[in-house]
Each structure stands twice: as structure tokens, then as C-alpha cells.
Amino acid sequence: RIVYVNGAYVPEEEATVSIFDRGFLFADAVYEVCAILDGKICEFEGHVERLIRSLGELDMGMPVSKEELLEIHRELIKRNNVEQGAIYLQITRGTADRDFVYKKDMKQTLVMFTQAKGLTEEKAGIRVVSAPDIRWGRRDIKTVQLLASSMCKTMAKAAGKDDAWLVQDGFVTEGSSSNAYIVTKDGKIVTRNLSTSILHGITRKAILRLAAELDMEIEERPFTIAEAQDAAEAFFTAATAFVYPVIEIDGVELNGGKPGPVAKRLNEVYIEESRKSYI
Ligand code: PMP
Incomplete structure (x- = not known):
């Protein structure tokens, strides 16, 4: 290389x-x-x-x-x-x-x-576990201070899962290297509001814009692991993952353990839009 x-x-x-x-x-x-x-x-x-x-x-x-x-x-x-x-x-x-x-x-x-690495293959969905968010207080700055995230993801892998969703004061902040979302049973997309507690994802911004264009309802607010486990589906976004389904949270399967339709749709639309705007 x-x-x-x-x-x-x-x-x-x-x-x-x-x-x-x-x-x-x-x-x-x-x-x-x-x-x-x-x-x-x-x-x-x-x-x-x-x-x-x-x-x-x-x-x-x-x-x-x-x-x-x-x-x-x-x-x-x-x-x-x-x-x-x-x-x-x-x-x-x-x-x-x-x-x-x-x-x-x-x-x-x-x-x-x-x-x-391949980015456009069919996405099987990942299983996540929750972990305390022990990172520093300025997660909106994209520093290479990634040890806490690295430890959390390694812990998730050691437990036979794929990634960790980080929790602070009872609410999910984000994934170890992604923004986290749930889709409520009445079809609303919920993702944590921007603050110094999370990285302001570039994919997040694009997805919220596309979801709004598709007339999907969006709520930017914190959610708990319990609410996520009770959701219709869940997913995460990151630059090189696009929109990736989450099929299990702390042992509880969502959408029957299969990728949900909202994540699938948004991923397709995101790839389509990327092909119009990439440089
Ligand atoms: N949160 C964290 C902690 C991240 O490391 C990342 C990027 N890997 C994201 C969110 C997603 O940001 P983006 O969509 O800009 O890749």
C-alpha cells in the first residue's frame, strides 16, 4: 500500500x-x-x-x-x-x-x-451489548483518543457480539464508532440530539435529511437501552458503514432478529444519493 x-x-x-x-x-x-x-x-x-x-x-x-x-x-x-x-x-x-x-x-x-473493503454488500445486522460510556467529555471533537471505544468494542467481541452501545446516566450516547438510532413501533426514528456527548456524524446529518425528505418522523432525543429493546428496529450510521441494522441489544432480538425495513431503505437511499454527490 x-x-x-x-x-x-x-x-x-x-x-x-x-x-x-x-x-x-x-x-x-x-x-x-x-x-x-x-x-x-x-x-x-x-x-x-x-x-x-x-x-x-x-x-x-x-x-x-x-x-x-x-x-x-x-x-x-x-x-x-x-x-x-x-x-x-x-x-x-x-x-x-x-x-x-x-x-x-x-x-x-x-x-x-x-x-x-466492500461497502455495498447486503448487511446481515449486528448484535450489540451496552457498556458504560467512559470516554472524555468532548466527544464532539474527533480526536484519536480512542482507547475507551477500542476497549468497549473488544469487550463486545469477547462476549461473542459485534459492538457496544455506550450508556451515560441511563441513556445511550452512541456506538463505539457510530451514531445510534431506534425506530419506535409507531414509526418514529429516534437518535440522540447533538451535544458534546456525541460525535456529530456526517452520515447522521445526511440520513436525517434523507429521512425527512422521505416524510419519516424524526425525534432527536436520548433513549434508554430498555426503549431500544422494545423498538421496532434499530440501526447505526458511520461513514464507511452507511446505515447498518442492529438486530440484538443486550440479548434481546429486534424485528425477529432480522434487519428492519427502515434501515434497509435508508441504506439504499443513502448509497443512491452518494452516487449523485461523491467527488
Ligand atoms: N460516533 C463516533 C464515536 C464515531 O467514531 C463515528 C465515526 N466513526 C461516528 C459517530 C459516525 O460519524 P460519521 O458518520 O461522520 O462517520
Whole structure:
């Protein structure tokens, strides 16, 4: 695989970052992941907009222009010949001797790589378990501080399930790396309202817009695991998962253990719309 590191396209074995990089020492870094569909980039504008916001919240700017960033995305997809998959970018504050205090305007590190994987296959649905949300308080900033999420998902896998839905003060915040939704028995789509408690998903925004266009009723509010277990169906969204059905929550099957119709429909519509707007 050819990856990108600070201006150079190199084989992955040759890409290096300093051990003094603050991304490595302090998780002082943000990231974004865009889906690649038909060799093109989905929702690029939305992801860059969120990236700029994440950087701003951490007192950083963009190391390259938006146009340059798009060019690197395209070049990397081309060099790796990716039809479907993910393209990951990470920006760290840069390299300095270890010190909790960071300096303004450091030379940032920018790395990017692609991951080929199928995105449009039929989705079987996943089984989730709940876990306490032990992440930090600014989940709206997309930092690489992902250990809590990683531990929760690993715990879910060890329990023979697929992912964890995180719970704080009795309510679901989101999935370990996705936004969480239920569909009530009277057909309303419920997903947690935006705040610092969750990541403001780019797919979430698109799906809520599409659902509204399809005249589906939407409620942006917190829900409990018990309400989710009693729902008609459940699903999650993330850039490279699109709309993915959830068929079991803490051992309780939804929709007879089969993917629900709303998730299926929204996934189809999302792929259709992506094919109209990807760049
Ligand atoms: N929440 C969390 C915690 C995430 O890590 C992600 C992305 N992987 C999402 C939600 C979904 O965001 P997006 O639709 O922008 O990928």
C-alpha cells in the first residue's frame, strides 16, 4: 500500500513519524474517515468542515488547504486503485520534546492511508451489548483518543457480539464508532440530539435529511437501552458503514432478529444519493 506522510507518497513500510510526535505521546491529534465508493470520495465537504472545527477546538488550523487535501485524497485512491473502502487522515499538533504545555503554530504532522473493503454488500445486522460510556467529555471533537471505544468494542467481541452501545446516566450516547438510532413501533426514528456527548456524524446529518425528505418522523432525543429493546428496529450510521441494522441489544432480538425495513431503505437511499454527490 502507498501511504501519505507529510508531503510524500511512500510504501507503508517506509512511512515514519517521530516518537516525540504529540499524536503518539498525548493523543494530541484529530482524524477523519471518508468512504470511497466507485473510486470517489463521499461527503468530502462535510468531513473537511468537521475537521476544521475539531482542529479549531484544539487550537489548531489546517496544515494544507482544502483543495490540497482533496488532491491528496484523490492521488492516494488512484495510487492504491481503491474502488470501495475507507480513506483515513490524521493531523497531529506536531513534534516537540515531551511537555504537557503545547506551543502555538507547531509544524503539524499529516498522514493518510486507504483501506479497501466492500461497502455495498447486503448487511446481515449486528448484535450489540451496552457498556458504560467512559470516554472524555468532548466527544464532539474527533480526536484519536480512542482507547475507551477500542476497549468497549473488544469487550463486545469477547462476549461473542459485534459492538457496544455506550450508556451515560441511563441513556445511550452512541456506538463505539457510530451514531445510534431506534425506530419506535409507531414509526418514529429516534437518535440522540447533538451535544458534546456525541460525535456529530456526517452520515447522521445526511440520513436525517434523507429521512425527512422521505416524510419519516424524526425525534432527536436520548433513549434508554430498555426503549431500544422494545423498538421496532434499530440501526447505526458511520461513514464507511452507511446505515447498518442492529438486530440484538443486550440479548434481546429486534424485528425477529432480522434487519428492519427502515434501515434497509435508508441504506439504499443513502448509497443512491452518494452516487449523485461523491467527488
Ligand atoms: N460516533 C463516533 C464515536 C464515531 O467514531 C463515528 C465515526 N466513526 C461516528 C459517530 C459516525 O460519524 P460519521 O458518520 O461522520 O462517520
